[in-house]
Amino acid sequence: MYYQKLINLQAQKSSNNIGLNTLNYLKKLRGELPLFKLVDQDNDIATIASLAAEIKSNFKDVIILGTGGSSLGGQSLYALTTAGAPRLHFHDNVDPDTFLKLFTAIDPKTAKVIAISKSGNTAETLMQLLVCLQHWQQQELEIKNHFLIITEPHENAIREVAVRHECQTLDHPTDVGGRFAVFSLVGLLPAIICGLDAHKIRAGARYVLDEISNTTEPEDCKPLLGALLQKALLSHDINQSVLMPYVDRLAVFAMWYRQLWAESIGKDGKGTTPIRAIGTVDQHSQLQLYLDGPKDKFFTVVTMEHSDNQLKVGDHDFEHSTLTIFKSKTMGQLMQAEQQATIDTLVNNNCPTRVLHLNKLDEEVMGALMMHYVVETLAMAHLLEVNPFDQPAVEESKLLTRHYLQQG
Template sequence: MKISLNYSGNYSNLLSPELKLKIQTIHDGIYTKTGIGSDYLGWIDWPSSISQDWLKNLNDTAKDIRDKSNVLVVIGIGGSYLGAKAVLEALSKNFQPFKKLEVIFAGHLVSGTYLKQLMQYLDSKEVTINVISKSGTTTEPAIASRFLIQYMEKRYGEQASSRIIVTTDGKKGALRSLAIAKGYKRLVVPEDIGGRYSVFTAVGLLPFVAAGYDIEELLLGAKIAQQEFQIVDVENNPAIQYAIIRKNLYDSGYPVEILATFDDKLKYVQEWWKQLFGESEGKDGKGIFPTSVLYSTDLHSLGQYIQDGKRMLFETFLLVDKVDEDLTIVESFQNGDDLNYLSGLSLHEFNHVCYEATSIAHLQGGVPQIAITIDQLDERHLGHLLYFFMIACAYSAYLLDINPFDQPGVEEYKMNIFKFLKKPGYC
C-alpha cells in the first residue's frame, strides 16, 4: 500500500537547509505533543491506541442498531458528519447505497422542508438516531435534535431512549447531561481530538460500522499510515512532500488549491478535505483556499476558468489506479456517433487519458499541479488516504506558523446569529 505523489515542478529545489530544519522542528513538536495546539493532537496515535474492548463496544452498539432499525439518522455538522459521510459515499454502490443499514444525515443544515420530509419518510421505517456534538449546544444540530428527539418520543414512547445514542464529551456538556437524564447510550468524543480530525473515533466510525462496512480494515489503513508518515524524511514521506509543495506554491502567488478527481465516489472526501484544510489553515490573514471539482463534469463548467482565468490557483489531482467494476466500449456497425475509434477502451482507461490530456492542457495554461494516486478504493486504502491528509494538513498549517487545531473565525457568525435572535446574554 502506498500513496504516489507527483509534482509538476522541481521538488528538490525546494529543500533548503532552513526548510529541512523547520520540518524537523514541526515533526518534533507533533510527536512529542509540545507544539502549538498540542492539546488537540490525540488523533496522531489514535488508530494504534484503540483497544479491543473499545472496538467490541462499537461493534455491539452497531449490531444493536441494526437489530432494532433499518435507518440510522446521524445528527451533526462539520466534522461531526463529514468524515462518516465521506467514508460511506466512497465505499457505497451507486443506486444501492446501503450495505446493511440506511444512514441519513441531519443537522448539517437548517431547513424546515428537509426535516419535515425526513420525519415523514421515517414514519415507514424503524429508526435509531445518533446525535453527535461535543457540547450539545451547536445551533444547527441542536435544532435538528430537538425536532427528532420529540419525534422519537412521540412515536416510541418509553422505548425512545433505547433508540437514541449520543456521541459527546465524556465529562461535561449539555448533551451529556441530557443523555444521563434520559438514559441514552453514550459514546465519547475524545477530549484531545477536534471535530475535523475525528473520522477514526466513534464520531465517524459508528455510522460506518452500523452500515456494515469493515472497521478493522479502515483502521488498519490508518495504522499503516500512522507508522509510515511519522518518519521525518523530506525526500520520501509524501505527507511532508505535499505540505512543502503547497507552502512553496502559496509563497509563489498561488493561494487557491483545487482538489480534482475523476471518481464521483470521492465527492464527499473532497468536502471533508475542504473543511480539514480550510478550518486548519484559514487564519491570521493566511492560508490556501481549498475548493474542488469533479471531472470530466466540471471541465464543461469550470474548465474554462481553470484553463484561462486568473493565474492564482494550483491543481491537485486525486486519482484511483484500479476500479472494481468497469465497462468497455464496443464497436458499433453503424458508428453514427463516430466512436468506433474507442472500441476496446474501458471507461476507466478513458478517464485516465482524460486526466493526462487535462493535465497537459492546464500545465500549458500556467496551472501548477500535484497528483496523488492511491491503488484502489476500499476500506484499507481509504483509511490510509484520510490519515495522509490529516498529517499533511498539520504540517501545512505549521509551515504557515498557524495553529492547525483551532477555528476562532467560526465563532464570529455564531455571535451575530445569537445577537439577531436575541439569545439571552447576547442582546
C-alpha cells in the first residue's frame, strides 16, 4: 500500500530492547485502545451513510464548523474528492471577514450547518455557531432543519444551544480524542457526504494495525521505525520534523499531521517540532534554509506516480533551452523530476531523509497513511515517556481568552 525508504540516514540505532519494548506497547494498544477498536468495526457506517444521504438530497452546501481535530481530518479526506454537490465548506477559524464572504457565497435556504466540538465548550466553534444561527434566523428559516451538532453525550454549552433550537445532535466518542477522531463520524460523515467510501478508509487503517500484530521485529514495523529514527536523531540535535508531500491533495493532511504530532508529544520540555511543507511550492521558499541552514531537521518526502498524460506539451518551435526541455513532456513528468531532485539534493547535503512513496491515492491509501502517522505518534510518545492523549499546557491560553472577552 505504501513503502518506506531510508536514504543515507545519519543517526545512531536505538537499542533493540527499546524497540521491542515499544513494539509490545503498540501490540497491547492494538487490542485495547478505543480508537483501534473503532476501526475494527463497520456497523456504524450504515447509520452515518443514511444521514449523509439525507443531507445530500436536501442541501447544496454543507458548512462544517469546528477547529483542530474537529476539522482537519474531514478536510484531509475531502481533498480526495472531485464531487461537485453538495459543496463542503470547512471553517476552522473566527476571522469575521471569512464568514461575511461565506454568507454572500451561499444560500442559507439550501445550506446545512454541522458544528463539531468534542468538549462542547470550544470558544471558536461556539462563536461560529452563534453567528450562523443568527444569520439563519434573520432569513426566518427553521433552525432545527438546517443545523446538526456533534459533541460528547453530556451537558455542555453546545448541547444547550442544540436543545434550545431542537437541533439533531450526534454523540462524539468520549474515548477518542479530537485529533484522533478522523476515523469516527467526525471524519467519516463529511467523507461520505462528498462521495467517499468509509469502509475503504477504515480498511486502510486496519491494514497498518494488522501489520503491527504480525510484526516481530521493530525494524519491520514501519511507524515504529520512523519513531525510533527520530528519537535517535534527537541526540544529534535534530529536533524538527518536516513533512513535504509532492501531492496537492495531501496539503491539508500535512496540517492534520502537524496538529497530531505537536499536541501529542510536545510535553515536559520534550518533543520535535512538526513543519508542514508542500512540493514543489516550498522549493522556492524553504529549500534554501533546509539545505544551507541549521542541520536540525528530519525530512519525510511523500512522493507519488504522476504519470497522467492528459496535460502534455506538444511539439513547438521555441528555441530557448529552458523551453525546449518541455517538448513532448507532461506536467506529471516535471513533478516527478522535481520530487526526485529534492530527495537527491537533501541526501547529497547530508540531511536525514525518509521517502514515503504512493503508487496511488484513494480512500484506502489515505486511511493507511493517516493510521501510519497515528501509530508513529503513539510510538514516539512512548519513547519520550509522555502522555499522547492530553494537552495540559494550552489551558492557560483558553482561560485568558475568556477573561479578555469578558473584559472587552
